[in-house]
Amino acid sequence: MHNFDFVKPSSVAEAVAALANEDALPLSGGQTLIPSMKARLNAPETLVSLTGIDELKGVCVDGGSLVIGAATTHATVAAEAASHFPGLAALAGQIGDPAVRNRGTLGGSLANNDPSACYPAAALGTGATVVTNTREIAADDYFQGMFTTALEEGEIITSVRFPIAEKSAYAKFLQPASRFALTGVFVAKYASGVRVAVTGASENGVFRWAEAEAALSQDFSADAIADLKCSPDEMISDLHGTPEYRAHLVGVMTRRAVAAAR
Incomplete structure (x- = not known):
């Protein structure tokens, strides 16, 4: 790992200012960024920690939505979501292991958009809205491919x-070594219809299964x-499964999700 400076702002405005440096990267839970730095695949001059910003943390109900701060951990x-949105809470409880769940964050997962991560399925499967420091992005517009999102340079999920x-x-x-989804499916039923989002299967990242x-x-x-x-x-x-297997x-996972939801 290369040497780097560490900044821990206490507000979103301070974080945005720190990230104006093109050699700075935001750090949330660090579950992907830190291993990549150890492997010298990433070498930022400055890490800007978002974990000291209280306004980015917490779980609350606002009207018919559950609002979760970006720096809120999976644990x-x-x-805290179990009594309001048990399907979403159960998903969070399956991410990684206890160490990952107590460090990894919602915002970090969605910003990274790993093709096998769990939270993208929840966001797309519910038609969530990703709120940043500058705008609101519908989940259907947010995910744009493997490790690719609609976020712009310096934009922070709040x-x-x-x-x-x-x-x-x-x-x-799950893939037992990484505990990422070999294939995962989030199913959500609304008065307007049902949404089905699949993670871990496609080269293009999370997607909706329209026929289902x-x-x-x-x-x-x-x-x-x-x-x-x-x-x-x-x-x-890959070595874990063929396209036909996935x-x-x-x-299989969609039927299991529906059975569990019922």
């Missing part, structure tokens, strides 16, 4: 608004999608 979401679903669940087939959404909006049951097949085109192929898992 806090798992504990919170995420998750519309609370009538029913929801997350089913995850249409079927489940008519009949919210595992039987409604029993005969649906997800295409293996553009699915990830496509098969999409169907």
Whole structure:
């Protein structure tokens, strides 16, 4: 790891000012950034920690949405969201291990947008709104491919608004070493219809399975999608599974999520 300066601002304005330096990077939970620095894949001159900004932390209900601060840890979401949005809380409780859950943050996960991360499925599956220091971004517009988002240089996620679903669940087939999702599916039922978001399977990152959404909006049951097949085109192929295997898992995990939500 190279030498670097460390800055810990106490406000979003201070953080934005510090990040104006093009050689500075924001640090939230650090679960991806720090290992990449140890491997010398990243060598920022300055790390700007967001964990000392109180306004970026917390879980609260605002109207029909659960609002979560970007610097809120997975463990806090798992504990504090349980009575309001159990499907989302259960997802947070499955991320990594206790050490990761007590350090990793919602904002860090969404900003990194790892193709196998869990939170992108929750954000896209609920039609969440990503709130930054400058604007609000709908989840359907936010995710733009593997490790790619709509965030601009120096833009900071401040919170995420998750519309609370009538029913929801997350089913995850994990890769046991990393505990990332080999394939994970978040299903959320609303009065307007059902949303189904898949993570861990596609080369393009998290995506919505439109055919399953249409079927489940008519009949919210595992039987409604029993005969649906997800295409293996553009699915990830690696030592853990073929594209066909991951496509098969999409169907299996979606049915499990629906069964759990019911």
